[in-house]
Amino acid sequence: xxxxxxxxxxxxxxxxxxxxxxxxxxxxxxxxxxxxxxxxxxxxxxxxxxxxxxxxxxxxxxxxxxxxxxxxxxxxxxxxxxxxxxxxxxxxxxxxxxxxxxxxxxxxxxxxxxxxxxxxxxxxxxxxxxxxxxxxxxxxxxxxxxxxxxxxxxxxxxxxxxxxxxxxxxxxxxxxxxxxxxxxxxxxxxxxxxxxxx
Numbered sequence: 001x002x003x004x005x006x007x008x009x010x011x012x013x014x015x016x017x018x019x020x021x022x023x024x025x026x027x028x029x030x031x032x033x034x035x036x037x038x039x040x041x042x043x044x045x046x047x048x049x050x051x052x053x054x055x056x057x058x059x060x061x062x063x064x065x066x067x068x069x070x071x072x073x074x075x076x077x078x079x080x081x082x083x084x085x086x087x088x089x090x091x092x093x094x095x096x097x098x099x100x101x102x103x104x105x106x107x108x109x110x111x112x113x114x115x116x117x118x119x120x121x122x123x124x125x126x127x128x129x130x131x132x133x134x135x136x137x138x139x140x141x142x143x144x145x146x147x148x149x150x151x152x153x154x155x156x157x158x159x160x161x162x163x164x165x166x167x168x169x170x171x172x173x174x175x176x177x178x179x180x181x182x183x184x185x186x187x188x189x190x191x192x193x194x195x196x197x198x
Contacts, residue, residue, distance in 0.1 A: 001087045003076045003112045008092040009163055010120030012151045013127035013134070014177045015184060016092045019120065022185050023090060030079050030086050034094035037071040038063055039140075060150030062096050062158060065103035073108070090118075097158035101165070117166040120177035120184075124152050 006029075008016050020031040042053040049067050056063045072091060079086050095101040128148050134140070166172045175187050 001080070001084065002110075003080065004088045005112050005114045006088075006090050007094060007114060007117045007166075008090050008120070009096075009117055009159060010177060011122055011124065011127040011155045011159075012148060013130035014120035014122040015130075015181070016120055018181070019175075019177075019184060020090045020092050027088070028085065029088045029090050030076075031090045031092060032072060032075050033092040034068050034072065034096070035092070037075060038068065041067075041071060058147065060147050060154055062100070062154060065100050068094060068100065069103050069107050073111075076112070095159075095162055096155075097162065101162055114171070116171040116173055117163060119163050119172050119174045121174050122177040124156075126178050127152065 008020055010016050017031075017033060017036075020029075020033075023029055024031050038053050038057065041047050042050045042057065044050060047053075053063055053067065072094065076089055079089075095104055128145065131148050132145065163172060175184060177184055179187075
């Protein structure tokens with residue numbers, strides 16, 4: 001069975017991780033966060049890529065695609081080896097630019113089936129406010145205004161065109177992520193039923 005993938009995209013602080021955890025609670029999906037995988041690899045003492053990843057994250061830049069895809073592929077393979085019923089994945093925060101998408105299409109062609117993009121649409125100011133609030137307790141080095149403004153610019157320049165590309169393919173479901181958590185969840189599940197078995 002090939003992994004079935006839903007790409008989850010939106011600006012920093014749009015609520016991707018929070019909403020993914022709700023989907024996992026209600027459906028048989030595994031949540032993989034590209035950012036979390038990179039942060040875990042960065043902190044692994046024996047990692048050959050740790051310092052490189054750290055430098056990219058601090059600058060709000062996108063980590064080289066080969067590193068991210070290898071981490072995602074490894075995580076999917078390990079999940080499916082443990083439980084062959086776990087073949088549906090939410091990949092949060094990827095692909096973040098054209099290079100990511102080209103790398104995915106090259107490496108994962110025939111190895112995974114991308115169902116659609118779940119896009120959490122939220123204003124830049126709401127995203128920044130949420131991240132600054134999260135930064136008070138998250139311990140994340142990139143939850144500060146300077147890094148956030150760089151991350152927002154990277155998102156607008158690099159990730160939005162990917163969302164628009166998938167929109168042209170008719171493979172985007174948009175959720176208004178600026179609303180309250182309960183309203184976002186309700187809206188998301190209304191959309192989710194459309195493609196669960198597509």
